[in-house]
Amino acid sequence: MKIHIQKKLAAFTLIEVMFAVITFFMASFAILALVSSSLHNARYLQRPMVDAGELASQLIQTNQLIEGTVSGNLADLLGDTYKNYTWHYDINEVQTNKLFQVDFIVQNDDNKAVVSKMSILLFRPASPAGSLDGATVLK
Secondary structure (H helix, E strand, O other), X not given: OOOOOOOXXXXXXXXXXXXXXXXXXXXXXXXXXXXXXXXXXXXXXXXOOOOOHHHHHHHHOOOOOOOEEEEEEHHHXXXXXXXXXXXXXXXXXXXXXXXXXXXXXXXXOOOOOEEEEEEEEEEOOOOOOOHXXXXXXXX
């Protein structure tokens, strides 16, 4: 008498294979999304950082301020990397004791969007008479 023992073969069912494939693709798409986000951030960091503080640092070095508006291209001050940006600042005397408010604006030439905006107060006693002292404003 011979007894035949059949061994059960181990195999994956179709549902298990489908779950494994779905899990693999979900992980793949998550990794691709992270890579895409990293590339976007790397491109963003390659753009020049534009800040009105650069203009303020140059103006702070002066001993005298004259009321009026001054403008120019940012590339003239900071190099060709900033050639698509223009700046202007308005100087106004806010107190009769030679206290001036300076409003800086940096704009993108392509879409005229304001990139950076800043206001500072500067005390410059050596400045000539301003509009509050009876002088006329330069235009």
